[in-house]
Amino acid sequence: MNNLKLIFDSNTWQEIFGSIQKNRTRTIITIIGVLWGIFVYIAMSGAAKGLDNGFKITFQSLSINSMIVWAQSTSIPYEGYKTGRRLSLDLADVEALKKAIPEIKDIAPRNAQGNFGTSSSRVVHGPKNGQYTIYADYPDFANIMAMEIYDGGRFINHEDIEQSRKVCVLGERSKAELFDEDEDPIGAYVKIDDVYFQVIGVNKYNNSINFNNDSDIYIPFSTFKKLYNTGEKVGYFIVAAYDDADVVQVEKDVKATLKRRHRVSPDDERAFGGFNLGEIFNRFMGFAEGMTFLSLIVGIATILAGVIGIGNILLISVKERTKEIGVRRALGATPGEVKTLIILESIFLTVVAGIFGIVLGAMVLNAVGAMTEGGDFPYANPTVPIPYVLGAMAIMILLGTLIGMIPAQRAVSIKPIDALREE
C-alpha cells in the first residue's frame, strides 16, 4: 500500500508542516484543546494515585481489616435485666468470638490504666519519673498493629503471659524521659506503681494512624491483671479479620455474638461500641479509586472534546483550501494521497498536543509531589502507570484518525473541476 510509504516519506511531512505553518495561531489554539484534555487526565490520575499511595502509607502500620470493640451500657431491657446495665468484656469472649466467626484472624484483648477515666500510672527510674498510660497486652497485639521495636528489644511473648512476668515495653518518649540519652534501657528496671518491671524493648513510634502514643508502656496482660486487680475483665478488643473478609459483616457478627453472650437484646445498638478501621480504610481507598475513575472519565471526555475541535478546524481548513486541493488533484494528487495527508495532519496535531500535555502533566505532578513531601497531607509518589499513558496515546491516535477521516472525505468528495471553479 503506497499510503504506508507516504507516512515514512519526508516529503509528506514537509507537506504537512507546510499546511500547518500556514495558519500557526489557529493550529496552536486548536491543539491546546487536546493538550488540556491529556493534561487533565495525567494530572488527575496522578493525583489520585498519589492520594492512594498516601492513604496506604498512613494505614501501613495497621492491619487494615481491623476494628475495635468495647462494652457500653444496655439501652433496652432484656431477659429481666433493666436498661442501663453496665457491660464489660471478658477473656472468655475471645475464644467464643474466634469459634463463632471464622473470618477472625486475631483478637487482641487490651486493658489500659491511664485513659478511659482511669488515672495514669507513676513510673520511676532512678531520679527520673513520669505519669504514663499502661497497657495490658497479648503478643497478638503486635500482629495486628505491626509494632516496631528498636534493635536489641522485643515485644511481649507467650512466656511473659504464662508466667505473668514483670516485664515492660517502653514508648519512645517514655524511654527518653526516664533514661539518659546514652543509657541502654534493655534489661534495666523501672518502677510502675511501686512494682519493679524489667524493660524488654522500646517501641519505635511512627506517625501513621494507630492507637498508640509515643509514651505508652506495654506490660503482659496477666501481669496487669494482678497489678490492677482487673480479673477477667477486658477493656476492649482489637479484632483483625482476614484480608478477604467483609469487615462490616464481621463487625455485625462480633457484636451479635457478644450480645448473645452478655444477654443483651439483639436490637440494642448501644450496648457495644465499635470503631471499624477497615470500613474507614475502604472508604478512603474507595475515594482514591473514585478519583482515578473520575479522572479517566473527565480526561477522556476532555480529550474527545479537544479532538473534535481538531476535526472541526480541519474541516474549516479543508473548506478554505478547496481550491488548493483542486489544483493539487489537477497536478496529479490521487484522492488517497489527499486523504492520507489530511488524516496524518490530524494525527500529527493530536499526538503533538498529547505529548505536550503529558510532559506538562508530569511537570505539575512533580511540582505538587515536591510541595507535599513530608507534610501531613496523605499524598505520596504521584505517578501514572506507563501503560495508561500509552493507552491514552493510542486512544488519541485512534481518535485523531477517526476525526481526520471526516475532513479528508470532505476534501475528496468535491470533484477537482468544481474545486478549481471555487473562488
Added chain:
Amino acid sequence: MIHIKDLHKSYKMGKNSLHVLKGINFNVEAGELVAIMGSSGSGKSTLLNILGMLDVADEGSYQLDGVPIVNLNETKAAQYRNKFLGFIFQSFNLINYKSALENVALPLYYQGVGRKERAEKALMYLEQVGLKEWATHLPSELSGGQKQRVAIARAMAAEPKVLLADEPTGALDSKTSYEVMDLIQKINDQGNTILVVTHEPDIAEMCKRVVVLKDGIILEDKKVNQVRAESYVQ
C-alpha cells in the same frame, strides 16, 4: 496525439438537461499549437475539462497518445493527469504558501521524484521561463505575468505530452499577454503539443491552428499563419 470521436456531454440542471457538446470530432498531432475559440457557452471549457480528464464525456471516445481514456476512477485520472497533462489556468492557481520553486516542483512530488532532483528540475524550468532569481519568492511577491510564467514552468515540470491552457492571458494586460504567448510559442517550438482556450482573436492568431466552437459543435477548424508574439515584445 489527441483523437476525439463523436464526443457528447450534457449537464443536468434540475429537470432540464443542457446539451453542451453535440458530437465533437477532433484530432491533434504532436507539436501542434491549437487555439480553441468560442463565445461563452460554446462548450470550449467543457471540451478542455474532458481533455484534461477533469470531467468525463457521456458518449464518444477519447485517445491520448494511444491510450484510450475510458472508465477512469479518480485515482487513475489523477495518475494520467500527472503523467500526460500540464495545466495552465486563467487565475494561475499557484499555492500561495509555497515558493515559486516549490510550486514548480509539486507535480514532480506527485510523480514520486526525490527532493533533490525535484529542486534541480524545478529550478531548470524556472530558468526557462526566466524566473530563476525569483525561485524563493512566494506568489504574492510576483506580478501577474510572473505568476503565469511560474504556472507554465509548473505545467512543464512533469514533462507532459500535452499542455492545456485555459485562458492563460485572461487575467493579464496585453503586453504581459504577449510575453506569455511568446513563452508558449517558444515551448511549442521545442516540439511540445499545446492547446489554448481563448476568446481573444489576437491570441488565437498566435497559434498555428484555430478551432472555433459554437453551440457545442465545431464551426470552423483552420490552419493559420502564426503571428510571432516576439514582434510585440521589446
